[in-house]
Amino acid sequence: MEERSSKIAKWCLIGISVAFFLLMLIVPLFEVLYRALADGLEAYGTALGAKTTLSALKVTLLATVIAVVVNTVFGLIASWLVTKFDFRGKNVLSTLIDIPFSISPVIAGLAYIMTFGRTGWAKPLLDGINEALGTDIALVFSVPAVVLATIFVTFPFISREIIPLLYAQGRDEEEAAAMMGASGFTIFRKITFPHIRWGLLYGVILCAARAFGEFGAVYAVSKARGKTFTLPLEIDALYMAGSADSITQAFAVSSLLVGMALIMLILKNIVEYRGKRDDL
Amino acid sequence: MYVEMKEICKKFGDYEAAKQISFGIEKGKLVALLGPSGSGKTTILRMLAGLERQDRGDVVIEGKVVNDVPASERGIGFVFQNYALFRYMTVYDNIAFGLKVQKADKQKIHARVMEMVSLIGLEGLEKRYPNQLSGGQRQRVAFARAIAPNPQLLLLDEPFAAIDAKVRKDLRKWLKDMIQKVGITSIFVTHDQEEAVEVADDIIIINEGRLEQMGSPIAIYKNPKTPFVAQFIGTSTVLENMVGFKGYDDALDGKKVIVRPEFVEAFKSDNKKFANMMNAVEEGVIENVVFRGSYLELTLLVNGVRLTTNRSLERRHVDIGEKMCVLLYRVYLFDDKGAEIRKNQLLKGIDVEAL
Amino acid sequence: MKKRGFICKTVCFTLLAACTAMALTGCGEEKEGGTITFTNVSYDPTREFYEAYNELFAEHYKETTGSGIELVQSHGGSGSQARSVIEGNDADVVTLALAHDITAIENAGLIEEGWMEEFERNSSPYTSTIVFLVHSGNEKEINDWDDLIKEGVEIITPDPKSSGGACWNFLAAWQYAKTTFGGDEEKMKEFVSKLYHNVLVMDSGARGATTTFVENGQGDVLIAWENEALLTLQEYPGEYELVTPGISILAEPSVAVVDENADKNGTQEVAKEYLNYLYSEEAQRMAGKYYYRPSDETVLQEFADTFDLSVNLCTIDDFGGWDQAYEDFFADDAVFDEIYAAQ
Structure with a gap:
């Protein structure tokens, strides 16, 4: 029974x-x-090939790649600090790493504007740097703004994957290697990295997937269609255009994002599988 | 002296891990740092290695003070308790690691690694990963890895703690043979006295951060200098208020007494071997008989005190409740001031060891 | 010690790499072989119009100067757009829903005084008004403002705090209340209160409100720009009806050059030309085509069939001008806040 x-x-x-x-x-x-596909394959192709769509794709990919690279480096450093050393303020650092998870992305975007916008408190500093370097970098309503917002929002993904792995590994192997005279970099390369390899890759995939779909933070700092829009913003613009055609186009570009997400999903599954298989 | 520790002191916060430790070890010797858990022996080993830094005192290796020399430059091979093998490298790469870091010539590395592999008896397994080896095999790889770069000193932190009991015995013998073969000065930490006695040339007993006694296993066993050593070594019973034992007069009054099983003899009254010692015999009743694998352990109640003795399986059968004649050959006496061996005065003249 | 050195090096390297990458992407405003980039920050519904106008202007510019021009558009609620310009959005010109939003930018120091006189007809190249959009059949029988406060009527109108159109909507409703209740403030507030009580969704922009009403199918009536309503009728023939209320307001979207940005980008001349060209015949006709009432009277007459030219319209002057109106109704704790808080 x-x-x-x-x-x-x-x-x-x-x-x-x-x-x-x-x-x-x-x-x-x-x-x-x-x-x-409601209007047929040709219309689908046109929508994907439109100038604004391609620009949005370019911005999305640029922001994602930079976010992944920056977050990998800083994520590794932050994770290393938190797990291998004991110092005052370690818990603060640990909490800071997780902040992007707990605050709404829109707030992050607004915070950027408050800081680097024309009326922001860091603007004079930025102007000074621009003058000194002879550049014209704007950190709001520009592609760098989109990149920065994306970096912020996706930062914790990589750390969170690596930190448990680093904890589990313990310090023994590294001590043994240090005893034999290995430098910090050698220890990282030969002993730590193989251990976190799959976790790192997993984190990278999660980071990229999140970066693709970021809307709130980017929406706050990006206003120029065809220039600073990402794919999600472009989809929103197409939908807001209201005509039956543009709505189909909105779905067409959405399907592009869906496709990218599915690729990420497949990659993630491969990594998980390989990771388990190689689990030593 | 090849390796020396001079007045070493170390504190972790309020906890004193080492209190003025001083000792010296000759070249080529295999020494055990023996003590209970938390006695500070691992800390001492790590300070020798350079993994911890002492608060005061000097570490001297080959006549040089190495206090400020980093661990990797002290010429030390270290075997960790849980082997700490590099799990993402093959056995070959593990053993080769120290040499690769030293940027030795590739040919030389290969020769040396293969030499090590054959030394530890793992030929054919060089391409395996640590997780594909048994515990005993891993320990052997850890050993090979530590000595591959030709260190001057080999340090081992409880090398057999993580190994099955059966394998442990074989591995102990193997390690002793290996170390003798290679001829390297070695110090290992253990809490298992049987292990220390079996493997080491000399034993240093550490308790609560203090060095209790240093000497050969037999010397420590027969002549414990401090109460702690007397208790720690061998299986012993600590007794108080032993009164009325023949041959000891008042010597036992008010003192703590350590009685080892080999100090006690229990026999049946008709045993001719002990006929000339009947004047020193006490009467005892068997309270318990326990089979210990290769002998019997008897617990007897004698003069209101429980004594333990071991009885060969070759002798006659005994039952619980049976009355036996009991001889107490000698005891260790100790109080706060010191320890001494006290022999049974009534047995003077009789060669007890010849029995 | 070695570890720390390694960390320092990596941090510096990454920062350098990131800065370089951003600098490269940030230097987008370069002139490549004579092509200027020009940004027009506009309000929500004007997406289609400016897409078409930009093509027209680019051609005109090429013909007159021989150079190419890359035109970038930004759209959103008029108030939000103004704020973004104040916060650093690099607009060369702004084409917003009401003069007040441009005044806000002027007050922030980005536009020089007297901008309204710089272009014809108070810098308002096209006008519009406020109408109702309902589903075909008009089941709920919404014909005028008082039908909006009926029970069970769900209204879609945007948020005056971010949308310009929403402000015009509110003022039109207020004007109706004023004329109906003969200036009785209490009754007027009560009317508007009841109206906003029936509001189902408040989007951040006029186009957002249209999307909510049309694509998302929410609400019974949309209070909208006339141009939005007409555009919807064109896109979805037969599905909607336009209802002209008995009284409405002449909505005058304004345009201006953002002097600070234009000077910095070296686009002052282009900006002036861009806005002036809105007044050309071709442009005026294009505005009419996209359902904006051309401010040029002659051209307006060509669209007599499209627009209901007989609507009873009040103007912003009836409210004492935008500064006064904004302070009375849309500033913090003003009438709108009062009404909305009481909901």
């Missing part, structure tokens, strides 16, 4: 989970594809 009722419970749970996923994920994704 008990076995049967637990079997029923099991199938109920599975059923609910499947229904949830279908409703919240699968159905909307299919809807996107369906609406994207």
